Amino acid sequence: MYNMIKIAVRNLFRQKRRSMLTIGIVAFGVLAVMLFTATAGSFKNIMVGQITDSMLGHIQIHSKGYVASLDNLPLDKTIKTKQIKKLKEILSSIPEIESYSFRILLGGMLSNYKDSTSIKLAAIIPENERKVVPLLEDRLVKGTFLKEGEILLPDLITKGFKSKIGDDIALVVTNADGSVNGQSFKISGIMESIVGPTGKYGYIHFDDAIAMLRMDSAEISEVAIRLNNFDDMKSVFTSLKKKLNKIKNKKGKPVFEIHTWEKLSPFYSIARMIDMMSLFIKIILIGIVLVSVMNVMIMAVYERTKEIGSLSAMGTLPSKIRLIFLFEGFFLGIYGSIIGTIISLITVYIVNISNVSIAFGRGSDILLKPSVSLSQIGTTVLIVVIVSMLAVLEPAIRASKMEPIEALR
């Protein structure tokens, strides 16, 4: 075995420039994959973090059928007081949940006694909301966060209304029974509008909403949940869903529906696209490795025909001849991926210390923190090595099947 490895490695150094070139191409492919996945991964993390931390939370629970009619913010599809109690029990039984926040979503008419406009509002309990979406408060461009009797308005509306902090503004809403109620609010803060489903919502206090909507006891439109660890999302989602599905109405249908942020945000498809692009880049890498390794190895077999013939004449078994070439492919792949990995790590390190920033969502200069994980390195190296060995398979088999007399002529 050692002898075959020795012969294979030395064979690589025989055509130094050619082997170096191939190793270089493989290294370049590895570099491209690693840099892309590192930066795209960092960008994706930033994006997902912004979306989940400034509006959606990680997981949301609604009354069955609510999300389908989300555009109307229906007040008859709320989670009722009795179920809220059960919900609280379930939520507090799952240790992976860091915090949760109850929201009432409602539509209304807003008037500054001169102009009026329609608005969508989220009624929240500020302390809880802060814990679930910590970046929400960052969206305040002016003023302070919410207290009872106050309203936070998106900047687009305050601009149109020419309103200032401290101005009074009237809000009129219709409750589930159809009766209309109005109340005056003080503008306590102006929020930056952002892209996304709830990016242009106004905010009022939960208790104000209960009063205005004449609810006898609290009802809620949605529960936003934040987990201790974002990576637990899938498993918590599954266990939560199982528990929630056990709660059924009189007709035996589940009362709740549950969604991860992915199902609630259009940005999920962008995140998916980034994943797809990573996959394409990997496929391109496979192509590069396959073609370049196969190319040199076909040449090598051709050039060494006489040598292969004499090995075979001396009684070297075909399997051993095959192995020599497979090792050559293996080492081309290993050297290429090691060099590529080293250059990638250096580049990623440089990007990290030179503070490259991007703008997304709330953040205007969020630091890009590309990182390469050990498992990424592992899979990339594995792919490259396996593909290199696949690439030499055909030439290696051809070499091992050569008739010595033909080869020696």
Place this chain on the structure above:
Amino acid sequence: MSLISCDNITKIYQTGEMKVKALKNISLEISESQFISFIGPSGSGKTTLLNLFGCLDKPTEGLLKVIDTDISKLNYIERAKFRGKHLGFIFQNFNLIPVLTVYENIEYPLVMVKSLPKKEREEKVLGLLDAVGMLDQKDKMISQISGGQKQRAAIARALTTDPKIVLADEPTANLDHESAYKVMSLMKKLSKEVGTTFIFATHDPKIVKEVDIVYTIEDGFLTKREDKSENGRQSNV
């Protein structure tokens, strides 16, 4: 005991429609510890016959036994194993492995074909290096030694596995007069020492002078057998 026995052997090459009858009704016996050469004009069939002896090819007709084995019954792998076990090869253009040193080249069959333990390998290889006078060259790469030295290394390599038969097709064709002479006398000496039968194909009169038995092949026919050893006899076949 006969090492090689040919009974009415014919070899036909077929390339497309073209049929070339390279060997025609060859019958002969070769016994142990002989020093034998096949001579004849170019294209007469010498290489073809040596390839058959070397189990690199099979006869079209007739029975060929090498060391009591009917080689036409062996498949590709069995033939490779047979060659590794019983035969040694010396090539016209040496065919040493260029990425290995002289020492490693001679060691190669012991590792890759016979898998002998390291200690025994070393003993064997150093002994042979000494025998062919290449001890001082053992760590050089093949590209760093002369043609004569290459062929001496190749002789050592052919003998490492203690083969019964060493086949050499034009072993001196790429050597100058002096190297050719040295190589020849070396082979003759080793042949007597280790009791291996050497079989050559050649045009080279130097070889012919040295050998015990000379077979002449013309146009695929074995036309003459000449025994030059003390108790030899001359005969037309």
